[in-house]
Amino acid sequence: MSAVAEPIAVTHREIVSFRVAGQDFCIDIGSVREIRGWTATTVLPHAPDYIRGVMNLRGAVLPVVDLSARLGFGTTEPSERHVVIIVTIGSKTVGMLVDAVSDILSAPTDDFQPTPDVVSDKAKAFVEAVLSVEDRLIRLIELERIMPTSLGIVK
16 A cells, blocks of 8 residues: 655745835745845846846846836836845746845735735736735735746746
């Protein structure tokens, strides 16, 4: 007789929360490769306004997305206080320019609420769910939708 392993139910979700344009957002920690301080990027001609440029990460050239511009909050004027979160989506590695990383949290899966139906389809495409933590609402970003379609990783 062989024992069949039962699938383990995921009861918690590990997230990295961060601020963009004074707003709270988060992503799954499993997508985060590293968090780096801001360094200047090399601008690419004719790139969308939300592409800050490219950076060299230990020999690999990767695009940096200005998350504020991508979410419609306006272009970021980065300073030494800004942070680039390096994420992996499928086989692609991309940097996301954010204001600051706030926390690393573990939240029950049931605490993530669906994006309300009253928001636009575009907003729902970027925001997968909303999590209430103390006195703030943190929006869970759908990384595959945030990244540029030119990278071939948008759903």
